[in-house]
Amino acid sequence: xxxxxxxxxxxxxxxxxxxxxxxxxxxxxxxxxxxxxxxxxxxxxxxxxxxxxxxxxxxxxxxxxxxxxxxxxxxxxxxxxxxxxxxxxxxxxxxxxxxxxxxxxxxxxxxxxxxxxxxxxxxxxxxxxxxxxxxxxxxxxxxxxxxxxxxxxxxxxxxxxxxxxxxxxxxxxxxxxxxxxxxxxxxxxxxxxxxxxxxxxxxxxxxxxxxxxxxxxxxxxxxxxxxxxxxxxxxxxxxxxxxxxxxxxxxxxxxxxxxxxxxxxxxxxxxxxxxxxxxxxxxxxxxxxxxxxxxxxxxxxxxxxxxxxxxxxxxxxxxxxxxxxxxxxxxxxxxxxxxxxxxxxxx
Amino acid sequence: xxxxxxxxxxxxxxxxxxxxxxxxxxxxxxxxxxxxxxxxxxxxxxxxxxxxxxxxxxxxxxxxxxxxxxxxxxxxxxxxxxxxxxxxxxxxxxxxxxxxxxxxxxxxxxxxxxxxxxxxxxxxxxxxxxxxxxxxxxxxxxxxxxxxxxxxxxxxxxxxxxxxxxxxxxxxxxxxxxxxxxxxxxxxxxxxxxxxxxxxxxxxxxxxxxxxxxxxxxxxxxxxxxxxxxxxxxxxxxxxxxxxxxxxxxxxxxxxxxxxxxxxxxxxxxxxxxxxxxxxxxxxxxxxxxxxxxxxxxxxxxxxxxxxxxxxxxxxxxxxxxxxxxxxxxxxxxxxxxxxxxxxxxx
Numbered sequence: 001x002x003x004x005x006x007x008x009x010x011x012x013x014x015x016x017x018x019x020x021x022x023x024x025x026x027x028x029x030x031x032x033x034x035x036x037x038x039x040x041x042x043x044x045x046x047x048x049x050x051x052x053x054x055x056x057x058x059x060x061x062x063x064x065x066x067x068x069x070x071x072x073x074x075x076x077x078x079x080x081x082x083x084x085x086x087x088x089x090x091x092x093x094x095x096x097x098x099x100x101x102x103x104x105x106x107x108x109x110x111x112x113x114x115x116x117x118x119x120x121x122x123x124x125x126x127x128x129x130x131x132x133x134x135x136x137x138x139x140x141x142x143x144x145x146x147x148x149x150x151x152x153x154x155x156x157x158x159x160x161x162x163x164x165x166x167x168x169x170x171x172x173x174x175x176x177x178x179x180x181x182x183x184x185x186x187x188x189x190x191x192x193x194x195x196x197x198x199x200x201x202x203x204x205x206x207x208x209x210x211x212x213x214x215x216x217x218x219x220x221x222x223x224x225x226x227x228x229x230x231x232x233x234x235x236x237x238x239x240x241x242x243x244x245x246x247x248x249x250x251x252x253x254x255x256x257x258x259x260x261x262x263x264x265x266x267x268x269x270x271x272x273x274x275x276x277x278x279x280x281x282x283x284x285x286x287x288x289x290x291x292x293x294x295x296x297x298x299x300x301x302x303x304x305x306x307x308x309x310x311x312x313x314x315x316x317x318x319x320x321x322x323x324x325x326x327x328x329x330x331x332x333x334x335x336x337x338x339x340x341x342x343x344x345x346x347x
Numbered sequence: 348x349x350x351x352x353x354x355x356x357x358x359x360x361x362x363x364x365x366x367x368x369x370x371x372x373x374x375x376x377x378x379x380x381x382x383x384x385x386x387x388x389x390x391x392x393x394x395x396x397x398x399x400x401x402x403x404x405x406x407x408x409x410x411x412x413x414x415x416x417x418x419x420x421x422x423x424x425x426x427x428x429x430x431x432x433x434x435x436x437x438x439x440x441x442x443x444x445x446x447x448x449x450x451x452x453x454x455x456x457x458x459x460x461x462x463x464x465x466x467x468x469x470x471x472x473x474x475x476x477x478x479x480x481x482x483x484x485x486x487x488x489x490x491x492x493x494x495x496x497x498x499x500x501x502x503x504x505x506x507x508x509x510x511x512x513x514x515x516x517x518x519x520x521x522x523x524x525x526x527x528x529x530x531x532x533x534x535x536x537x538x539x540x541x542x543x544x545x546x547x548x549x550x551x552x553x554x555x556x557x558x559x560x561x562x563x564x565x566x567x568x569x570x571x572x573x574x575x576x577x578x579x580x581x582x583x584x585x586x587x588x589x590x591x592x593x594x595x596x597x598x599x600x601x602x603x604x605x606x607x608x609x610x611x612x613x614x615x616x617x618x619x620x621x622x623x624x625x626x627x628x629x630x631x632x633x634x635x636x637x638x639x640x641x642x643x644x645x646x647x648x649x650x651x652x653x654x655x656x657x658x659x660x661x662x663x664x665x666x667x668x669x670x671x672x673x674x675x676x677x678x679x680x681x682x683x684x685x686x687x688x689x690x691x692x693x694x
Contacts, residue, residue, distance in 0.1 A: 056678060063672040148677050155675065201587035204551030235582035240548040289669050289676045296680030301648045304688065322636050325410040328502065329636045330495050331403055333643030341651065 022057035029062060029160045032099075034133055037160045041153050045138040059152055062159035067285070069101075069158045070272055071165045073179040076189030077201060081215040081255060082168055083123055085189060088255035090126040092265060093164055099131040101157040104168045105150050105175050106137045133162065144299045147178040151292060154182065176205050181291050184281055185268050186210045190232075192217070192225040192252075207239050210248055211267055217252035217259060225252040244280035246271060305340045314339065369404035376409060376507045379446075381480055384507045388500050392485040406499055409506035414632070416448075416505045417619055418512045420526040423536030424548060428562040428602060429515055430470055432536060435602035437473040439612060440511055446478040448504040451515045452497050452522050453484045480509065491646045494525040498639060501529065523552050528638050531628060532615050533557045537579075539564070539572040539599075554586050557595055558614055564599035564606060572599040591627040593618060652687045661686065 025043075028036025040062075044055040076082050086102060093100045102123070126132045135153065140146040154165055167183055169175045180186050188209035206212070212232050217225035233250035241247075249267050253260035275281040305311065318332040327335070372390075375383025387409075391402040423429050433449060440447045449470070473479045482500065487493040501512055514530055516522045527533050535556035553559070559579050564572035580597035588594070596614050600607035622628040652658065665679040674682070 059675050059678065060673065063675060066672070152675055152677060203554040203587050203589060205554075206586060207550040207552075207554055231581065231585060234578065235585050238578060238582050239553060240550050242550060286670065290666065292676035293666065293669060293679050296677050297653070297683055298645055298649060300680060300684040301652065301687075302645060304684070305648065306644070319637065319640065322640060323633065325413070326407065328406050328410060328499055329639035330499060330643050331406065332640050333647060336644055337647040337651070340648075 022054045022061065025054075025058050026061040026159075029058075029156060030065070032161045034160075037133065037156055038135075040156050041135060041138075044152055044156070045140075045149050055152075059155055062155045065159040066155040067158060069154075069162050069165045070185065070268065071154060071167070071183040072268060073167050073169065073176075073183035073186045074189065075169050075176045075179060075187070075205065076215075078170055080189045080191055082170075082189060084255040085213070085215060085253075085261075086166060086168060087123045087126050088258060088261050089264065090123070090129070090132055090166070092261050094126065094129050094131055096265075098163040099133075099161055100126075100164045100166065101133040101135070101160075101162040102126075102166045102168065103135050103150050103153055103157070104137045105143075105147055105179055106168075106170055133157065133160075142299070142303075143174055143178060144295070147175070147182070148292075148296060148299075151182045174202070176202055176208075180208050181288055184275070184284070185271055187264070187268075188212050189215050190228075191215060192221055192228040210242075210246060210271055211264070212236070212248060212250045213264060214250070214252045216254060216256070218254035218257045222252075228252075244275050244278065244284075246274060311336075311340070369401045369408065372401075372405050373408040373506075376405075376503060377412065379508045381507075384480065384503055385482075387503050388482060388485075391499055391503070392487075392496050402499075406502055409502045412506040413502040414505060416501075416509050416512045417532065417615065418501060418514065418530040419615060420514050420516065420523075420530035420533045421536065422516050422523045422526060422534070422552070423562075425517055427536045427538055429517075429536060431602040432560070432562060432600075432608075433513060433515060434470045434473050435605055435608050436611065437470070437476070437479055437513070439605075439608050441473065441476050441478055443612075445510045446480075446508055447473075447511045447513065448480040448482070448507075448509040449473075449513045449515065450482050450497050450500055450504070451484045452490075452494055452526055453515075453517055480504065480507075489646070489650075490521055490525060491642070494522070494529070495639075495643060495646075498529045521549070523549055523555075527552075527555050528635055531622070531631070532618055534611075534615075535559050536562050537575075538562060539568055539575040557589075557593060557618055558611070559583065559595060559597045560611060561597070561599045563601060563603070565601035565604045569599075575599075591622050591625065591631075593621060658687070 025036045025040045029040060040055070040058050043051045043058065046052065046055070074082060074086065090100050090102065123134060127134050138146055138149040138153070140149060150167065154167075157165055165183075167179050169179045186209055188205065188211070190212060192214050212229075214225045214229045214232070217229075229250045229252045236248045236250060239248070251260060251263055251267065253264060255261065272281065275284075306315065315336065318327070318336055321327045322329050322332050372383045372387045376387060387402070387405050390398045390405065393399065393402070421429060421433065437447050437449065470481060474481050485493055485496040485500070487496060497514065501514075504512055512530075514526050516526045533556055535552065535558070537559060539561050559576075561572045561576045561579070564576075576597045576599045583595045583597060586595070598607060598610055598614065600611055602608065619628065622631075653662065662683065665674070665683055668674045669676050669679050
């Protein structure tokens with residue numbers, strides 16, 4: 001074979017392999033194979049171009065089968081008991097015959113080197129159950145990138161027949177907002193003693209919650225939890241109403257004694273029914289699609305133009321000039337833009 | 348004169364005129380001339396390139412003199428009594444010898460054809476006072492653009508010796524968030540009967556407020572207002588604490604009887620002192636500068652690549668494909684990006 005022929009042969013082989021793999025994975029996913037689902041998500045998270053190609057094909061195949069699950073976001077500061085809650089909640093759903101996927105977004109774990117769900121012993125019991133799928137935070141440099149991968153993983157999980165998708169995130173910083181924009185229902189877990197444990201929670205998150213759950217309502221803590229739940233209930237009545245006319249609930253529960261875990265699930269089902277009837281659920285998912293489309297375009301443009309050493313140096317220099325009050329922030333943006341566009345020769 | 352010479356002469360004349368004008372305007376502004384301040388802002392808002400050039404020079408000259416005013420954002424739904432409050436509040440500040448500039452951001456007024464402050468009769472009394480400067484919403488197509496112009500107007504007002512800058516906005520949609528990111532203190536005006544009048548307020552705004560003021564606390568309404576203020580006070584204690592450790596206050600007032608208008612001003616001064624001491628004020632302004640720099644770059648890139656008929660058609664087509672579940676939102680963004688970059692020949 002001469003070189004041309006060899007290349008052609010290699011390419012056609014690659015193409016066949018890719019086609020086969022996406023097809024094979026899709027067949028597996030459709031037939032609820034956890035192994036194929038895991039492999040599919042691994043491809044989706046891969047930075048290799050060849051993997052990305054297969055992943056894209058796979059997503060396109062899964063999309064028509066997606067959308068049937070209830071997508072639930074769960075947030076709360078570290079220490080609020082997210083894992084214990086999910087363990088308890090997952091067992092309940094499993095008992096009701098639901099297939100549950102648990103995904104996570106926690107870019108901060110990248111820094112510490114471990115993923116929020118990497119240590120599966122934190123959800124020891126449910127991770128052993130056959131219809132529960134637990135997947136740690138995807139690796140990725142930016143929060144936007146991590147969130148995009150999680151969002152596409154939802155489609156694969158739904159195509160694999162999962163009924164409930166739980167997306168876990170720490171309630172600090174931007175990640176909660178990202179999760180809020182990919183779920184149907186947003187749950188905020190809180191401790192009973194309002195105050196210090198709220199430190200770090202992004203302002204505005206409380207107003208986004210569809211239900212607030214006070215955790216660890218057991219033993220000596222029960223009365224305190226009841227009081228807190230009542231206070232939050234009153235507070236939430238004062239919030240601006242949401243578009244779907246749902247009044248956020250305030251619930252106490254204990255994952256330790258299994259108290260009220262079923263009430264949380266009932267509340268979520270009530271919310272879903274309410275918003276299926278008024279059409280908001282479908283409408284909201286469309287808005288979310290638009291948001292992610294536009295947000296991804298922004299993210300890609302910014303990344304393309306700004307994430308390189310020469311841009312960064314230029315940006316730092318401009319920031320210094322802003323600080324020294326020699327140019328305004330908006331003028332600096334103008335200068336940077338002109339430099340970027342001219343350098344890229346597209347003007 | 349041949350054509351070359353004529354052009355050279357015209358250009359040098361233009362340059363001289365521009366230099367003179369920016370210098371002259373700056374001289375005027377520095378000497379507190381309202382006429383020159385107005386003209387400066389008009390240039391800043393102009394879309395003519397020649398005006399923009401002068402405006403940029405003028406901003407650069409004004410920047411070193413900026414930063415000394417207290418920047419206050421005032422938001423609330425239509426009907427809450429923003430104009431009446433500002434009228435009363437402005438008179439108080441005037442009595443205390445303060446120079447007050449009132450700017451506005453209300454892009455929705457573009458639709459209705461009139462500006463929120465265009466009708467100056469709404470602030471009849473203070474608009475006559477010598478040290479009060481009222482400027483309606485700048486015209487502009489996008490909220491981002493309008494907000495940028497308002498933000499740069501702040502520098503000009505500060506260089507002109509204004510002590511307090513009030514930035515008024517309706518509390519619905521994105522404009523409140525924009526105002527929040529350009530002020531030191533964010534005031535949310537509310538009516539006493541929580542409920543319907545909150546309709547349309549963007550969720551999360553309440554958690555952003557540094558102080559909440561219940562308006563129209565007079566006559567039959569007084570008791571209701573007191574009760575509401577108390578409820579809000581309790582609610583705000585449950586909010587995540589802000590970085591500056593300020594606990595938002597809840598105040599009742601009446602612009603009609605002038606009740607508690609001074610308390611609002613005292614609270615703002617208390618807030619400013621508190622945050623000058625702990626260094627947050629300066630820190631926050633730096634964060635805001637960074638935000639506006641990055642936001643403006645984003646805005647400009649998006650505008651450059653997406654705001655043209657052919658892009659729009661392409662985008663609509665992609666959105667349809669997302670809706671039909673043939674591609675994911677993130678894939679669509681990818682396709683659009685590649686198309687944009689290739690078309691612009693910058694890859």
